[in-house]
Every structure is written in C-alpha cells, then in structure tokens.
Amino acid sequence: MTSGATAASTSEVSTETQIAQITALRYPTKRDEAWRHAPHTVLGRLSFGSPSAIAGEVPWEIDAQIPALDGPRIVIVNGVVDHARSDITALQVGLDLSTTDHRTGRVADRIAVDAGSGIEHVADVFVALNVAFSGDRVGIHVAPGRHLDAPIHIVMVSTSAGTHNTSCSKLAIQLDAGSSAKVVETRLGESSEFGGANTRTTIALGDNTTLDHIIIQDVPATHVHLSRTEVTQGAQSELRARLFNLGAAYGRLVYEVQLAGEGARADLSGLYFGSGDQILDQQINVIHAAANCTSRQAFRGVLDDESTGVFNGAIDVRPGADGTDAAQSNDNLLLSNRAEANTQPRLEILADDVACKHGATVGQLDDEALYYMRSRGIPATEARRLLINGFADQAVHDVDIEVLRTWIAQRLGHDDD
Structure with missing residues (x-):
C-alpha cells in the first residue's frame, strides 16, 4: 500500500x-x-x-x-x-x-x-x-x-x-x-x-x-x-x-x-471543540438536485492549545434545481494564538432563480466583553468560561433530547443551563 x-x-x-x-x-x-x-x-x-x-x-x-x-x-x-x-x-x-x-x-x-x-x-x-x-x-x-x-x-x-x-x-x-x-x-x-x-x-x-x-x-x-x-x-x-x-x-x-x-429540506449544524494537538475535520456537502429545496449549514468551532479545526463546506446547485434556498455559516473561536482554523465555504450554482449565501468568521474572545464581566466582579477564569460556553451552547441547544444535551454539556465542562 x-x-x-x-x-x-x-x-x-x-x-x-x-x-x-x-x-x-x-x-x-x-x-x-x-x-x-x-x-x-x-x-x-x-x-x-x-x-x-x-x-x-x-x-x-x-x-x-x-x-x-x-x-x-x-x-x-x-x-x-x-x-x-x-x-x-x-x-x-x-x-x-x-x-x-x-x-x-x-x-x-x-x-x-x-x-x-x-x-x-x-x-x-x-x-x-x-x-x-x-x-x-x-x-x-x-x-x-x-x-x-x-x-x-x-x-x-x-x-x-x-x-x-x-x-x-x-x-x-x-x-x-x-x-x-x-x-x-x-x-x-x-x-x-x-x-x-x-x-x-x-x-x-x-x-x-x-x-x-x-x-x-x-x-x-x-x-x-x-x-x-x-x-x-x-x-x-x-x-x-x-x-x-x-x-x-x-x-x-x-x-x-x-x-x-422536490421540496426537500436539510438542516445541518455542528460543533467541533479541539484542544491539545487535535485535528478536527468537517467535510460537508449538500447537493441540490431538485427544484424548490432548502438547506442550512451552521457549524461552530472552539479551538484551544495547538488544535486545528477544518471546515470544508459546499453547496452544489445542479441544473434544474430552480428555486433553491441555501445558506451556510462557519464561525470559529480561537482560545490560543497557536490554534488554527481553516475554513472554506464554497458555492457552485448551475441553476436560475436561486437564493444562496455563505460566510465564515475566525476570532478570539471579546476583550470588551471580558472587561465588562470583570468590572462586575466576575473572576477572569469564570468570565472566560461563560463566554466560551455562550459560543458553544448555540450548537448544544439545537439538540432536542435532554439527556444528550446534558451529556454534551458535561463533556464540554459546563452545566446545561
């Protein structure tokens, strides 16, 4: 081999x-x-x-x-x-x-x-x-x-x-x-x-x-x-x-x-949470092959230490898939200057009368938000944790099975508030 x-x-x-x-x-x-x-x-x-x-x-x-x-x-x-x-x-x-x-x-x-x-x-x-x-x-x-x-x-x-x-x-x-x-x-x-x-x-x-x-x-x-x-x-x-x-x-x-x-709908969301030297790789592809279909992609990454997050997401609109409504987003939060986010949202449109959009962000914790919380007496470690949880919880709350929400929240190191 x-x-x-x-x-x-x-x-x-x-x-x-x-x-x-x-x-x-x-x-x-x-x-x-x-x-x-x-x-x-x-x-x-x-x-x-x-x-x-x-x-x-x-x-x-x-x-x-x-x-x-x-x-x-x-x-x-x-x-x-x-x-x-x-x-x-x-x-x-x-x-x-x-x-x-x-x-x-x-x-x-x-x-x-x-x-x-x-x-x-x-x-x-x-x-x-x-x-x-x-x-x-x-x-x-x-x-x-x-x-x-x-x-x-x-x-x-x-x-x-x-x-x-x-x-x-x-x-x-x-x-x-x-x-x-x-x-x-x-x-x-x-x-x-x-x-x-x-x-x-x-x-x-x-x-x-x-x-x-x-x-x-x-x-x-x-x-x-x-x-x-x-x-x-x-x-x-x-x-x-x-x-x-x-x-x-x-x-x-x-x-x-x-x-x-025709008329099919797909709603995909996810969270990748990396630490150490992990590489967490998302390869997402939604193909619109029929008319009047709707798709949503919303993925979030939290990356600490020397971890790497990858999001390679595609929306592929085939000929004849008129009336397509598709959106894609990827947001990344870097907790270390050694962490790395690689995001590549992609669109390929070969049909008419479509509404497609995509976007990606990579950023660090908001210094102003941290300062505001510190000024209200919240310790730095707790303020940092709350901001991270707030970013990640938007993905966790999409799960409608309570036992799983609690399991994931505990895995991430915080309660499911």
Missing part, C-alpha cells in the same frame, strides 16, 4: 484478489483538497482486516460513558454487535432493526451491494476498506406512515483488542414514505493504545419523511476516527442533523446530502 496502511488476509474466497483491488486505489495526499490538513503519516499507521468472530470486551469506564437514552439500543464493539449490551426487546410498531453477520458473503459480493458498480467506482480508499472489512451490518427500517417517539441509539465502540488496530462499522437507515424517527450515533473508544475507527452510514429518506440524526464523536485522543455519512432525500422530506466532533487525534466527519426530491 502506498500509504503504509495494511489490510490483512482472511479465509474468504478470492479475498487476496479483492484486497489487491482495494490497495490499488490511490490513497489521499496533501494535494487532495479534502485531505489537505489530514495527518497522513498517522493515517499510514492504520491497519485493516476482517473483524473478530465475537465482540470485544468493553472497559467499565467506557461502558459508563454511554448516554442512557430511552428506546432501543444496539452496541457495536470493533465492528461486531454486542448482543449482551444491546437492547431491542421492545420495538415500536413499524420499526425493524436488523443485523447481518459479517462472516457471511464474500468481499466481492459486499462491494457489489454497498458500492453499486463495484470497487472501481469507489474513489476513496477508506470507503473501500469499510465496504470490505466492516463487521456486522446494522439496518434501521421504519415502515410507511409510522412516527417513532423514542430515539434509536447506535453505539460504536473501538478498543485495542484484535489483530488489527482499526475497526470498520456500517449502518443503513431507511425511512419509508410519511414516517419519522430519531437516530443517535455515539462513537466511543478505549484510550490505552493507538487505534482507529472507520464508520459509514447510509440514509435513504422517502417522500414526506422526517429524520433527526445526531452524531457524537468522542473517541480518545490516541485514536483516529474516520466517519462518512451519505444521505439521499425524497420529495418534501426533512433532515435535521446535529453533529458533534469532539474526540480523536484526527477526527474526520464527512456528511454528504443529496436533495433528490
């Missing part, structure tokens, strides 16, 4: 041939705009292979970090479903949760199903590795006209157990016409050794559906987290995505939405 990443052989028929096809794909370099700020040497240390037959052990301290949500829960450890920690005993009518054993089927067959036309059409080698080596596939299917009240919680845990240091997980979500649901993805991990996780979520929203999708990435600072979500929306469907990129030495969050049906 040109990047130094490794993929181990398995006992499946033609596996060596399939691995050769994967490794022949070009690995990203700093010349690729979407990967320009990635730590390529660190990525080269990731190793991939088929997951173990059983789920690995989860340390008690990781178990205790999992948010306690009402509703069904599936726990995936190193790509394998942990049935003992999962709870799917009382499913609402119209909800189907399924798992597919990763030991069935050849790599070539999985590629054909997941990648459409096959490996030669997968541009990203990390997507190809996920297709080939993802463990038990988890599926969420909501029947037509069903409205689910309780959130569906998918917990992905990566530990240092196993032959390979990187696990791959795959989740598929499908909402049939007229249905609604909430799906929460929580990504955690064990911090003792270097490791990685490569997750991929595909979402298909039928006509007149509504999905609230929340991702919380909080793996340890010894890990690499590669996350990719691909959404296709039908007519008059609505997506509300709330994305929190908090952990990892390198946390990459790719979220791509295609508004394929």
Whole structure:
C-alpha cells in the first residue's frame, strides 16, 4: 500500500484478489483538497482486516460513558454487535432493526451491494476498506406512515483488542414514505493504545419523511476516527442533523446530502471543540438536485492549545434545481494564538432563480466583553468560561433530547443551563 496502511488476509474466497483491488486505489495526499490538513503519516499507521468472530470486551469506564437514552439500543464493539449490551426487546410498531453477520458473503459480493458498480467506482480508499472489512451490518427500517417517539441509539465502540488496530462499522437507515424517527450515533473508544475507527452510514429518506440524526464523536485522543455519512432525500422530506466532533487525534466527519426530491429540506449544524494537538475535520456537502429545496449549514468551532479545526463546506446547485434556498455559516473561536482554523465555504450554482449565501468568521474572545464581566466582579477564569460556553451552547441547544444535551454539556465542562 502506498500509504503504509495494511489490510490483512482472511479465509474468504478470492479475498487476496479483492484486497489487491482495494490497495490499488490511490490513497489521499496533501494535494487532495479534502485531505489537505489530514495527518497522513498517522493515517499510514492504520491497519485493516476482517473483524473478530465475537465482540470485544468493553472497559467499565467506557461502558459508563454511554448516554442512557430511552428506546432501543444496539452496541457495536470493533465492528461486531454486542448482543449482551444491546437492547431491542421492545420495538415500536413499524420499526425493524436488523443485523447481518459479517462472516457471511464474500468481499466481492459486499462491494457489489454497498458500492453499486463495484470497487472501481469507489474513489476513496477508506470507503473501500469499510465496504470490505466492516463487521456486522446494522439496518434501521421504519415502515410507511409510522412516527417513532423514542430515539434509536447506535453505539460504536473501538478498543485495542484484535489483530488489527482499526475497526470498520456500517449502518443503513431507511425511512419509508410519511414516517419519522430519531437516530443517535455515539462513537466511543478505549484510550490505552493507538487505534482507529472507520464508520459509514447510509440514509435513504422517502417522500414526506422526517429524520433527526445526531452524531457524537468522542473517541480518545490516541485514536483516529474516520466517519462518512451519505444521505439521499425524497420529495418534501426533512433532515435535521446535529453533529458533534469532539474526540480523536484526527477526527474526520464527512456528511454528504443529496436533495433528490422536490421540496426537500436539510438542516445541518455542528460543533467541533479541539484542544491539545487535535485535528478536527468537517467535510460537508449538500447537493441540490431538485427544484424548490432548502438547506442550512451552521457549524461552530472552539479551538484551544495547538488544535486545528477544518471546515470544508459546499453547496452544489445542479441544473434544474430552480428555486433553491441555501445558506451556510462557519464561525470559529480561537482560545490560543497557536490554534488554527481553516475554513472554506464554497458555492457552485448551475441553476436560475436561486437564493444562496455563505460566510465564515475566525476570532478570539471579546476583550470588551471580558472587561465588562470583570468590572462586575466576575473572576477572569469564570468570565472566560461563560463566554466560551455562550459560543458553544448555540450548537448544544439545537439538540432536542435532554439527556444528550446534558451529556454534551458535561463533556464540554459546563452545566446545561
């Protein structure tokens, strides 16, 4: 492999041939705009292979970090479903949760199903590795006209157990016409050794559906987290995505939405909160492929020490997508003169009668606000904390599940006021 990443052989028929096809794909370099700020040497240390037959052990301290949500829960450890920690005993009518054993089927067959036309059409080698080596596939299917009240919680845990240091997980979500649901993805991990996780979520929203999708990435600072979500929306469907990129030495969050049906709406917001030498990388792309669709992107970054935040956001208006209404914003707060924010909002418009706008800001704490608070008797440390919380809380308050708001607020070191 040109990047130094490794993929181990398995006992499946033609596996060596399939691995050769994967490794022949070009690995990203700093010349690729979407990967320009990635730590390529660190990525080269990731190793991939088929997951173990059983789920690995989860340390008690990781178990205790999992948010306690009402509703069904599936726990995936190193790509394998942990049935003992999962709870799917009382499913609402119209909800189907399924798992597919990763030991069935050849790599070539999985590629054909997941990648459409096959490996030669997968541009990203990390997507190809996920297709080939993802463990038990988890599926969420909501029947037509069903409205689910309780959130569906998918917990992905990566530990240092196993032959390979990187696990791959795959989740598929499908909402049939007229249905609604909430799906929460929580990504955690064990911090003792270097490791990685490569997750991929595909979402298909039928006509007149509504999905609230929340991702919380909080793996340890010894890990690499590669996350990719691909959404296709039908007519008059609505997506509300709330994305929190908090952990990892390198946390990459790719979220791509295609508004394929007329009148579809997508509302994406997120927070990345970096410290130490973390690199938190947001790659957001909304494609307007149908008429009269609406999209919103609002992302905030808080960056301390020598951390780096990346926001590469695109609004792509295709021919025929007349009546598009799209807006994008990215605001960054630097708490150190060594922290760095790289923001690149982009518009590509190939249709008429559209309303599109974007903007980005990078700044430090307001000296006047700090002075005002100090003059009212608030200690400097407390004043600084309040200003940071006020900036970050605008993203946290967008989450309408109270348990999650509290969990995120505690993770950020302040109460959910």
